[in-house]
Amino acid sequence: MSSATGSTTGKVICAGLGPGDPELMSVKSWRAIQGAGHVAYFRKEGRKGQARTLVDGLLPEGVTEHAMEYPVTTEIHFSDPEYNRILSEFYDRWADTLAEIAQTENVVVLCEGDPFLYGSYMHLYTRLQGRAAQEIIPGITGMSGCWTASGQPITWGDDVVTVAMATLSEDELVQRATETDALVVMKIGRNLPKLRRALERAGKLQDAWLVERGTMPSQTVQKLTELTGDVPYFSIVLVHGQGRRP
Structure with missing residues (x-):
């Protein structure tokens, strides 16, 4: 190019x-x-x-x-x-x-x-x-490294995956999370409380995972509901799709 x-x-x-x-x-x-x-x-x-x-x-x-x-x-x-x-x-x-x-x-x-x-x-x-x-x-991509680290496919069959920034408004995050099958949210940091509220409103908080420093030696993978404390800006939150499969 x-x-x-x-x-x-x-x-x-x-x-x-x-x-x-x-x-x-x-x-x-x-x-x-x-x-x-x-x-x-x-x-x-x-x-x-x-x-x-x-x-x-x-x-x-x-x-x-x-x-x-x-x-x-x-x-x-x-x-x-x-x-x-x-x-x-x-x-x-x-x-x-x-x-x-x-x-x-x-x-x-x-x-x-x-x-x-x-x-x-x-x-x-x-x-x-x-x-x-x-x-x-x-x-x-960083997100590819993160969903691989989670040990679960991010999409199946006809799943639609949405990539969103946690810097969006809470209402828009709710809309994006509600209308998609699989979700990747980037730029977390200080936006974490807002993202938690949005995922809860969308009914997807219990299915959300947080990956910090994916593929690096200090990598961590945990359920978002089990997280305590702050997270780095470049963490990624995942909601895996559960679509069609043979």
Whole structure:
């Protein structure tokens, strides 16, 4: 997958790293990383970053690293126009940097999961159209890693699966949960109490499972009703489908 670029000799390669277990990274992503002269990755300020952690020991000697630190996380609500303005400037700036590198060299951007499924790289992808050649390497999604960790198929037969964000309103979460067979809810964190209420109203709380850090050494899988305490933002809640089967 690429975009028109004129006379550039390099390209931006976005490597999907999979759900968290480095062994679930594709051979194609591994090869791109092994041959990288430049590697870029997103992270919160002061953190190493999950994507960078996943490639520990894999980067070639002499690689130049570019840490793309988010200017905001939860300090400003995403509905605030200031949130979009700050993030837009951030993505504009890094698109300029990556396009400049790709004039003469390849740069590999690391992305957890699959780049085109809620990945931050999408915001760079659209900005780089026509400015740099791009290659997107898909990855196993985080949600796939989580439902595999649960030990139960997420769908059977004609089941419909819905992917929703816990950042939605409680009423919309109720509607989505009610109208689907199988449910995946992402971005939990501080939205957990609202999600619990929504699942209870939809009659699906008793069937909900929470997976934290799916496929990683610290992975946990438990019934949502048995959970005590807070959960990380990147936890996933699952309601498995129970549809047609032979």
